[in-house]
Amino acid sequence: MLTGTFTAIITPFKEDAVDTDGLDALVDFQIQNGITGILAVGTTGESPVLSWQEHAQVVDQIAARTKGKCACIAGAGSNNTKEALVAARHAADAGVEALLLVDPYYNGPSSIEIRREYVAPVAEAFPGVQVIPYVIPGRTGAQLLPEDLGLLFRDYPNVATVKEATGDLENMKRTRKCCGPEYTILSGDDGMTYDMMTDPSVAAAGVISVASNVAPAAVSRMVALLKKGDQAEAGRLLEGLQPLFSLVTVKTMEQSSLGEVVCRARNPLAFKALMTILGMPSGGCRRPLGLMTRNGIETVLSAARSVQSNHPEILKPIEEFFDVNIAERLENPAIWESLYYGEYG
Numbered sequence: 001m002l003t004g005t006f007t008a009i010i011t012p013f014k015e016d017a018v019d020t021d022g023l024d025a026l027v028d029f030q031i032q033n034g035i036t037g038i039l040a041v042g043t044t045g046e047s048p049v050l051s052w053q054e055h056a057q058v059v060d061q062i063a064a065r066t067k068g069k070c071a072c073i074a075g076a077g078s079n080n081t082k083e084a085l086v087a088a089r090h091a092a093d094a095g096v097e098a099l100l101l102v103d104p105y106y107n108g109p110s111s112i113e114i115r116r117e118y119v120a121p122v123a124e125a126f127p128g129v130q131v132i133p134y135v136i137p138g139r140t141g142a143q144l145l146p147e148d149l150g151l152l153f154r155d156y157p158n159v160a161t162v163k164e165a166t167g168d169l170e171n172m173k174r175t176r177k178c179c180g181p182e183y184t185i186l187s188g189d190d191g192m193t194y195d196m197m198t199d200p201s202v203a204a205a206g207v208i209s210v211a212s213n214v215a216p217a218a219v220s221r222m223v224a225l226l227k228k229g230d231q232a233e234a235g236r237l238l239e240g241l242q243p244l245f246s247l248v249t250v251k252t253m254e255q256s257s258l259g260e261v262v263c264r265a266r267n268p269l270a271f272k273a274l275m276t277i278l279g280m281p282s283g284g285c286r287r288p289l290g291l292m293t294r295n296g297i298e299t300v301l302s303a304a305r306s307v308q309s310n311h312p313e314i315l316k317p318i319e320e321f322f323d324v325n326i327a328e329r330l331e332n333p334a335i336w337e338s339l340y341y342g343e344y345g
Contacts, residue, residue: 001184002098002130002161003205003227004036005220006073007212008044010268010275011058013283018054020061022281026213027065029280029321033216036206037071038062042100043139044210044268047075049286052083056090063094073208077102077134081118088122088129098130100163100208105140115148123156130158136165136188146171150178163188163208164196173201190219191245194238197226211244213271214278218314240311243303247271252295256344265296273339274300278315279324290341297340305330
């Protein structure tokens with residue numbers, strides 16, 4: 001059973017190639033800070049803009065680096081089942097413990113199609129590997145429904161976990177009802193992890209986290225406290241982590257020459273900017289993701305400064321591992337002036 005805190009690790013780039021040394025450092029940082037497992041090339045790892053050769057390279061590297069130290073989950077999702085099967089074969093051969101299958105995006109199959117034509121073929125082909133559906137309709141335009149999750153669990157013992165990112169507690173409760181008490185629900189939304197783990201009608205067992213890229217020890221401790229039932233202490237940690245959780249999507253209002261517009265900087269843009277500011281390997285995002293706006297960067301800085309001021313222990317492991325001074329970096333404009341666009345246009 002996969003329970004605990006898993007980091008959906010960011011893929012660092014250097015001169016538009018995968019930064020293999022930086023990736024090793026990020027993996028080692030996670031392991032040193034007690035993470036349960038690492039998700040390689042999930043969507044946070046920018047899987048849509050990696051070539052399949054790069055995808056395989058990152059899976060191989062993380063699977064080897066984590067072996068005997070923590071679990072490795074490999075992203076194998078696609079909107080093409082043949083591609084998903086190829087990615088799953090490579091990951092299984094690399095020795096990963098589990099595969100993550102995001103709901104097929106854009107072509108938008110129905111729930112029965114996702115179950116029969118996508119998840120089931122992978123589960124059948126790799127019965128010795130856990131297969132984790134990733135349900136995030138806000139990003140995919142499709143949704144594997146609780147009833148079909150239950151049917152998959154009935155027919156395939158290796159489909160016993162879901163990464164749940166619908167943002168809908170009622171949907172999560174329905175998943176628990178359809179799948180039963182032995183099924184594992186993992187939060188796919190950092191900000192909902194506390195509620196998902198403390199609501200007995202959901203009874204989530206952990207999180208596949210974005211914020212744990214920069215705060216693995218704190219997120220892991222919050223999850224461990226919740227599993228022990230210490231909601232008070234977990235709540236205090238949640239308060240400290242909340243500014244980081246808010247960065248998964250950064251929404252700002254911008255003024256263009258044609259009027260006011262809404263700008264949404266979506267994951268992993270804000271976290272890659274934050275990692276650069278903090279002195280961690282990152283390298284920016286690949287197109288079509290680009291830069292944040294000045295207002296967006298100010299939001300990231302405000303969140304980081306809040307954490308550093310009120311709960312410095314959360315970011316302290318970064319200082320120790322990467323040998324940086326976070327307080328100084330958060331006040332040095334030279335570090336972040338290349339991370340945002342100039343005027344909107």
